[in-house]
Amino acid sequence: MGQKRISHRQIYISWWFALSLVVMTCLIFLDGYAHAHLASTDLWGVPTGGQNQILSHQIIPDPTDPLSAIHPTFDFTSDDSFQRYLDPSHPFQNINYVPADLAPINSNFTANDARKFELRQEAGDSFADMAWHFRDHFGGDRLSITSAYRSESFQKSLLKNWCSDDLCAKPGTSEHQAWLALDLSVVTKWGRTISMDKPNKYTDWLHAYAQAWGFHNTYQKGIAIDGKVVEWWHRRYLGTWFATLLFENNQTFAEYYKTVNR
Numbered sequence: 204m205g206q207k208r209i210s211h212r213q214i215y216i217s218w219w220f221a222l223s224l225v226v227m228t229c230l231i232f233l234d235g236y237a238h239a240h241l242a243s244t245d246l247w248g249v250p251t252g253g254q255n256q257i258l259s260h261q262i263i264p265d266p267t268d269p270l271s272a273i274h275p276t277f278d279f280t281s282d283d284s285f286q287r288y289l290d291p292s293h294p295f296q297n298i299n300y301v302p303a304d305l306a307p308i309n310s311n312f313t314a315n316d317a318r319k320f321e322l323r324q325e326a327g328d329s330f331a332d333m334a335w336h337f338r339d340h341f342g343g344d345r346l347s348i349t350s351a352y353r354s355e356s357f358q359k360s361l362l363k364n365w366c367s368d369d370l371c372a373k374p375g376t377s378e379h380q381a382w383l384a385l386d387l388s389v390v391t392k393w394g395r396t397i398s399m400d401k402p403n404k405y406t407d408w409l410h411a412y413a414q415a416w417g418f419h420n421t422y423q424k425g426i427a428i429d430g431k432v433v434e435w436w437h438r439r440y441l442g443t444w445f446a447t448l449l450f451e452n453n454q455t456f457a458e459y460y461k462t463v464n465r
């Protein structure tokens with residue numbers, strides 16, 4: 204009864220197996236390293252180096268320019284202003300308002316097909332860049348667009364069917380109707396959908412960085428302040444300058460608006 208001998212063939216297979224294991228481990232490590240270190244960060248600490256950098260996080264105005272110290276004035280009343288203020292007492296001047304610069308959202312980095320949704324060009328381009336950074340930061344987890352534009356009639360049917368006034372805006376007062384707002388969720392790299400109906404690491408990231416792309420969470424402090432319940436999933440485009448100003452003041456749009464329009 205001799206010992207079972209290991210054949211050359213078995214040794215050869217074991218060697219290849221061990222070698223592939225080492226190579227695969229190295230590749231996974233290098234991928235992680237590249238994610239963590241190769242991307243440099245910009246002024247906001249947001250990783251740069253995107254393939255989809257339509258915008259280069261332009262700060263308007265340039266903070267090195269002494270003229271930028273002049274207090275900004277925003278246009279809260281024109282329907283086509285990116286800072287148009289909308290609430291039940293401030294509806295569109297033109298109830299049939301449609302912006303001239305609508306475009307499908309040009310991104311390959313959202314979980315669902317972004318091109319099925321339209322926003323005003325500048326807002327959509329900025330969102331596309333943010334979607335790339337989001338996916339890069341979370342190693343493959345992607346933003347998913349739940350809703351972008353909602354027509355006046357759709358808004359009416361929402362209110363009629365299941366949405367209360369403090370959740371859905373009255374027709375003619377919705378930021379979605381301005382083609383400037385998005386409702387978002389996340390699909391992980393493993394295909395799991397994560398909603399944003401409560402705070403999580405994704406809403407934290409958006410809260411910390413979205414202003415760098417001009418997006419603001421209009422409804423984050425509740426009915427008493429914003430006139431609507433908290434909507435973690437909602438982001439509205441205001442332009443980088445104004446969104447950053449609100450972020451630095453820790454104010455919502457409604458708070459700022461009430462401060463300057465007392």
Ligand SMILES: [Zn+2]
Nearest residue numbers: 384385386437
């Ligand atoms: Zn929304």
